[in-house]
Amino acid sequence: MREARVxxxxxxxxxxxxxxxxxxxxxxxxxNDVDQSRITTAxxxxxxxxxxxxxxxxxxxxxxxxxxxxxxxxxxxxxxxGMKDVHKVxxxxxxxxxxxxxxxxxxRLVDLIEIESRVGQGxxxxxxxxxxxx
Amino acid sequence: MEQIRKxxxxxxxxxxxxxxESDLYIGQxxxxxxxxxxxxxxxxxxxxxxxxxxxxxxxxxSVLHGYDFLIEVMVHFGLKVxxxxxxxxxxxxxxxxxxxxxxxxxxxxxxxxxxxxSVDIGMISVPLRKMNGDYVHFMHDDERFLxxxxxxxxxxxxxxxxxxxxxxxxxxTLEYANSNPSYVLEVLNRTxxxxxxxxxxxxxxxxxxxxxxxxxxxxxxxHEPSLYYxxxxxxxxxxxxxxxxxxxxxxxxxxxxxxxxxxxxFVILMTDGVTDFRNKEEFDSREIIKELALAxxxxxxxxxxxxxxxxxxxxxDFKLEDDFTVxxxxx
Amino acid sequence: xNVNVQFREDGDLLLGYIxxxxxxxxxxxxxxxxxxIRITEGLLVELDLSNVNYMDSTGLGVxxxxxxxxxxxxxxxxxxxxxxxxTRLFEITGLSELMEIGxxxxxxARI
Numbered sequence: 001m002r003e004a005r006v007x008x009x010x011x012x013x014x015x016x017x018x019x020x021x022x023x024x025x026x027x028x029x030x031x032n033d034v035d036q037s038r039i040t041t042a043x044x045x046x047x048x049x050x051x052x053x054x055x056x057x058x059x060x061x062x063x064x065x066x067x068x069x070x071x072x073x074x075x076x077x078x079x080x081x082g083m084k085d086v087h088k089v090x091x092x093x094x095x096x097x098x099x100x101x102x103x104x105x106x107x108r109l110v111d112l113i114e115i116e117s118r119v120g121q122g123x124x125x126x127x128x129x130x131x132x133x134x
Numbered sequence: 135m136e137q138i139r140k141x142x143x144x145x146x147x148x149x150x151x152x153x154x155e156s157d158l159y160i161g162q163x164x165x166x167x168x169x170x171x172x173x174x175x176x177x178x179x180x181x182x183x184x185x186x187x188x189x190x191x192x193x194x195x196s197v198l199h200g201y202d203f204l205i206e207v208m209v210h211f212g213l214k215v216x217x218x219x220x221x222x223x224x225x226x227x228x229x230x231x232x233x234x235x236x237x238x239x240x241x242x243x244x245x246x247x248x249x250x251x252s253v254d255i256g257m258i259s260v261p262l263r264k265m266n267g268d269y270v271h272f273m274h275d276d277e278r279f280l281x282x283x284x285x286x287x288x289x290x291x292x293x294x295x296x297x298x299x300x301x302x303x304x305x306x307t308l309e310y311a312n313s314n315p316s317y318v319l320e321v322l323n324r325t326x327x328x329x330x331x332x333x334x335x336x337x338x339x340x341x342x343x344x345x346x347x348x349x350x351x352x353x354x355x356x357h358e359p360s361l362y363y364x365x366x367x368x369x370x371x372x373x374x375x376x377x378x379x380x381x382x383x384x385x386x387x388x389x390x391x392x393x394x395x396x397x398x399x400f401v402i403l404m405t406d407g408v409t410d411f412r413n414k415e416e417f418d419s420r421e422i423i424k425e426l427a428l429a430x431x432x433x434x435x436x437x438x439x440x441x442x443x444x445x446x447x448x449x450x451d452f453k454l455e456d457d458f459t460v461x462x463x464x465x
Numbered sequence: 466x467n468v469n470v471q472f473r474e475d476g477d478l479l480l481g482y483i484x485x486x487x488x489x490x491x492x493x494x495x496x497x498x499x500x501x502i503r504i505t506e507g508l509l510v511e512l513d514l515s516n517v518n519y520m521d522s523t524g525l526g527v528x529x530x531x532x533x534x535x536x537x538x539x540x541x542x543x544x545x546x547x548x549x550x551x552t553r554l555f556e557i558t559g560l561s562e563l564m565e566i567g568x569x570x571x572x573x574a575r576i
Contacts, residue, residue, distance in 0.1 A: 033205055034180040041209045104220075105213040288522040332533045333496070333526035337558065356558035378559030382529055386559075412519055456521070 002028075004062035007047075015047040018059040025061050026072055030131055039072060039129055042109040045102065046076035046125060054080025054122065064128060071111075071130040079122035086115045138168060143185035150189065174212035176205050232292075236264045239295050243302055247436075248274035252345055252465070253395070255282075256435030258443050259459040267294030268405045268459040269302060273311035278346050281311045283318075284461055285338040286357065286405040293334070294457075300329060301336055315340040315353035319377065319388040323355065326381035335381040339403050343395070343463065350401065350463070353390040355380045358406045361424065363431070365398025370424050373401070400435070400464035402427060407456030408446065422449070427462075435462040467491060468517075470498040478509050484516040487524030496527045508540040515546035520554060532564055543567065 005025065007018040022043040026036045043059060050057035057078030064073045083089055089103045090113075103125075107113045110127040117123040145164055149157035168178060183201035187193060243266070247257050259268050271283040285301050287294040304322045318340050326336055339357040343350045352360065356379030359372045377388045395401070402423065409419040423442060430441045439460045447454060468485035479502065487495055502510065528544070535542045543565040547555065555561040 032180070033183070033202060034174075034176050034209075037176060037206045037209045040206070041213075104217065108213060108216050109209075286522070288526045332530035335526065335529060337522075356560070358557060376556070376559050376562055378563060379529075382533075382560075383563070406522065410521065412521075 002063060004060050007059045007061075008056070009047045009050045009059055010056050012051065015044055015051070018047045018061070019044050022059075022061050022072075022074065025063065029063055029070055029072055031072070031129075035129065035131075038109040039074070042106045042127060042129075043074055045106050045109075046074065046127070049103070050076055050078050050080075054078035057122075069130050069132075071128050073126060073128045074110075075127075076125045077122070078124075082119040082121055082123055083115075083117040084119055086117055089115075135173075138171070138173065139181050139184065142181050143188060146182070146185050147189050174208075175215065176208040176212050179205050179208055232264055235292070235295070239265055239299075242299055243269055245270060245272050248272050248280055250274065250280055250345055252348070253280070253343060254435040254462075254464040255280075256437070256439040256462045256464070257460070258436075258439040259457070260443065260454075261457050262407070262454060263291050265291055265295035266457050267291070267298065268407065268457040269298050270459060270461055271302065271305045273305075273309075275309075275311050279311040279342055279344060281313070281315075281318075281340065281342045282403065282461055282463065283338055283340045284357070284403045284405060284459060285336055286407070286457070286459070287336050288334055297326075297330060297334060297336065300326065301338070311342065313342070314390060315342050315351055316388040316390040319353050319355050319380065320386070323380045323386050323388075324384055327384045330381050335379040337379050337406070341401070341403065341463065348395045348465065349392050350395045351390050351392050352401075353377065353388050355386075355388060358404055358409055360404070361402040361420070361427070362393060363400050363402075363424075363427065365396060365400075370428075372420075395463070395465045397465050400427070400431065400438075400462055403461040403463075405457060405459040407454065407458040408442075408460055410456055411450075412455055414449070417449070419446075422446070431464075435464040438462050438464070468495050470495065472502070477507055478511065481510065481512045482516070483512055483514055486519040487517060487527070488519065488521045489523045492523040492527050495524070496530070499527065499531045504535060504538040504540050506539045508538075509543065510535060510540065511543045511545055513546050514544055514551060515548070517551060518548065520551055525554065525558060525560065528564070529560070541565070 005021050007014055007021060009015065009018065019040045023036055023040045026039040031039060043061070047059050050059070057076065057080070060075040060077065062073050064071045090107055091104065106127060110129045112128040114126045115123065141164065145157055145161050148154070149161065165178070179201060183198065183205070187198070247255050249255070257270055259266060259270055261268070267287045269285045271285070273281040283305055285298070287297045287301070301322065304325045308318055308321060319338065322338065335356070337355060337357040339352065339354045339360055341350060341352045341360070352373055354360070354373070354375040355377045359374050362371045362373055364371065375389065378386045404423070408423065411417045411419045426442050426445050427438060430438050433441065439462055442460055443458060468483065468487055468491040471482045473480045483495065485491060504510070532542050545567055547566060552561070552566070555564070555566055
C-alpha cells in the first residue's frame with residue numbers, strides 16, 4: 001500500500017491539486033469513471049469547506065483495506081472554529097446559504113462519514129468509499 | 135447494474151441502426167425504470183459512454199474525453215436530484231405534522247355560534263393556509279349578555295396560530311360575557327405585550343350585546359372598523375376607533391362606545407383579509423361589502439356571511455390572500 | 466415583487482427611501498435592512514414610503530419592531546409620504562397615534 005498523500009489547503013488552487021491527487025489515487029485503486037468523479041467531487045467539497053470556514057487546513061488521501069475490501073479514505077483536518085451541532089450539518093436544509101454542495105452531498109458520495117469537531121479547536125472529517133465490483 | 139448496462143446497450147444500438155421512434159419510446163420507458171432503481175444521472179452517462187465504446191471500437195478519444203467531462207459535471211446534477219428527493223420526504227413529514235397541528239387548533243379554537251332569541255348571529259372564518267390566524271370567540275354564559283371577539287394575529291400560518299392560542303386563553307380567563315369591552319382589551323393587551331416579540335401583534339374587535347336593553351357596546355384594538363347598518367336611515371356607519379393594536383404598548387388605553395340595535399339593524403365585524411384588495415386598487419372593498427350586505431339583508435346572518443364570502447372570492451378570482459373572517463349580528 | 470431600501474445620511478438625520486411591496490415575503494428583507502442601521506441617541510430616522518404601493522400586517526410588524534428599537538435608544542422615527550392606503554392602515558391600527566407620520570418636511574428642508 002502506498003503511503004498517505006497530504007495536500008495543504010490554503011488557496012483555491014490547492015483544491016485542484018487535492019482533486020487531482022485524489023482522482024489518481026482512486027484510479028489506481030481501481031474505481032470506475034463514475035466513482036472517480038464522485039471521490040473527486042467529495043474531495044473538492046471538503047477542501048472548499050476548509051477554505052470557507054477555517055481558511056486553512058489539509059486534505060489527507062490514503063488507500064485503506066479492511067476485511068479484504070479495498071477503499072479510499074479522505075480526511076479533512078482544520079483548526080478552525082469548529083461546529084456546535086455536528087448532526088445538523090448533515091441535514092439538507094441546514095446550509096442554505098453555502099456556496100458549495102456541502103456536507104450532505106459529501107455524505108451521499110461516500111460510504112462512511114465521521115465528523116469530529118470541537119468549538120474553537122477545529123474539525124476533522126473522515127470519509128471512506130469502498131471499492132465494490134459489480 | 136450489469137443487466138441495466140446490457141439492456142441500455144441493446145436499445146441504443148437498435149436506435150442507432152434504424153432510428154425508429156419505437157426505440158426512443160422504449161428508451162424513455164427504460165430510464166423510468168433506471169430512476170426507480172436509483173441510477174444517478176452520472177451513472178446514466180457512464181452507461182451510455184460504455185455502451186457506445188462497445189458498439190463502436192473506433193470512437194475517437196476526444197469523444198470519450200467529452201463523456202468523462204459530462205460525467206464529472208453531472209455528479210453535481212445527481213446530488214441536486216438526491217437532495218430534492220430528500221427534501222420531498224421531509225416536506226411530507228412536515229405536511230403530516232401540519233395536519234395534526236391543524237386538528238389540534240380546530241379543537242382548541244372550537245366555538246359554537248350562540249343562538250339567542252332576540253338577535254341573529256352568523257359567522258364565517260376561512261384560513262388561507264391550513265392554520266388560521268383569525269379567530270372568533272363567543273361568550274354567552276348568562277341570559278343577559280353576549281360577547282363576540284374577532285381577532286387577527288399578524289402574519290399567517292403556524293406563528294399566527296401559536297399566538298392565537300394565547301389570545302384564546304386570555305379571553306377564556308376573562309370568562310364573563312358582561313365584562314366591559316375596553317377592560318377586556320386592556321387586560322389582553324398586557325398579557326400579549328408580555329409574551330410576544332416586537333414584530334408580533336394582534337388586532338381585536340370586541341362587542342358586547344345586552345339582550346335586555348339591545349345596547350351593543352364595542353371597542354377595537356387596531357382592528358378593521360366594523361360596519362353598522364342603521365335600518366331606519368338605511369345607511370351604513372363605520373365603527374371607527376383609534377385603539378392601538380394589542381401587544382405594542384403595555385399601558386395602552388381603550389375606549390368603548392354604545393349603540394342601540396333596533397329591528398332591521400345589523401353589524402358586520404370582519405378581519406382585514408376581507409377588505410384587503412391587494413391588486414385591485416380600483417375597488418373600494420368596504421363599499422362592495424356594504425352593497426352585498428344591503429342586497430342580502432333579507433337573508434339570515436349566516437347566509438349573509440356566506441354570500442359575502444362567495445362573492446368576494448369571485449372578485450378575487452378565487453385567490454384570497456389572507457385569512458378571511460366575517461361575523462354578522464343582526465336584529 | 467421586491468422591496469428596496471436606500472439610505473442617505475446627513476448628520477443626525479438618516480433618510481431612507483423604501484420602494485416596492487411589503488408583504489410576508491419581502492418583510493424579512495426590509496427588516497434586515499432596517500436592522501443594519503446603527504441607531505445612536507438623538508438620531509432622526511426618516512423613512513420615505515412614497516414608493517411603497519402595498520403593505521400588509523407583516524410589513525406593519527417590521528415598522529413596529531423598528532419603532533420600539535428606536536424608542537429604546539432615544540432616537541426618533543418619522544414616516545413620510547404615505548399613500549392614502551397606507552395612511553389608512555396606520556390609522557386603523559392606532560399606529561398613527563404612536564408614530565410620527567407626515568409629509569417629507571425634513572427631506573425637503575435639508576437636501
